[in-house]
Amino acid sequence: MPEPRTHYGKVLSVEPRLGTLRVDFDLGFGVRLSRLVDIEGVAPDMVDERHRNAVQHCLVVLLVGRRVILRTRQIEGRTIARVYVADVIKTPPDDEATMVRVPGTDHAVLAVGPFLRWLSVRNYRASLVAKVLNGKYYAAA
Numbered sequence: 001m002p003e004p005r006t007h008y009g010k011v012l013s014v015e016p017r018l019g020t021l022r023v024d025f026d027l028g029f030g031v032r033l034s035r036l037v038d039i040e041g042v043a044p045d046m047v048d049e050r051h052r053n054a055v056q057h058c059l060v061v062l063l064v065g066r067r068v069i070l071r072t073r074q075i076e077g078r079t080i081a082r083v084y085v086a087d088v089i090k091t092p093p094d095d096e097a098t099m100v101r102v103p104g105t106d107h108a109v110l111a112v113g114p115f116l117r118w119l120s121v122r123n124y125r126a127s128l129v130a131k132v133l134n135g136k137y138y139a140a141a
Contacts, residue, residue: 004073009023009024009025010026012034019039019043020039021063022036036078037070037072037080038080039081039082039112040113041114055116057124058116058119058125058129061126063085063112068084069102069104070084071084083112083113084100084102084110085109086109090136091137093132095118098111
């Protein structure tokens with residue numbers, strides 16, 4: 001299996017297929033490319049039907065318009081990526097797996113797949129996503 005490649009981009013939209021994003025890749029020298037990307041570890045069959053709209057809403061709040069770092073692989077013609085929010089997260093979740101160091105960054109970044117698992121036990125509340133991003137999340141003591 002080929003080694004994953006690191007790319008930088010901006011999320012343009014969350015697509016109707018659960019876990020699929022439209023990303024504007026920055027290829028350098030003013031060259032940009034828009035592609036569909038599947039988030040590694042997020043698949044339609046992994047989320048209960050009754051939570052799908054909530055998951056989509058959380059992804060919109062978390063990712064649309066944000067800078068991301070992607071570790072991509074091509075599998076059966078699809079781009080699969082570990083997705084990280086490149087922006088500084090003001091109040092990280094109380095789960096160490098969600099914040100990771102990615103080479104080339106000077107701060108820990110939010111890993112989207114583990115963050116969605118963290119949200120799953122909190123009923124995928126988009127208001128909680130906003131609190132994490134905006135510095136208003138406080139873990140229960």
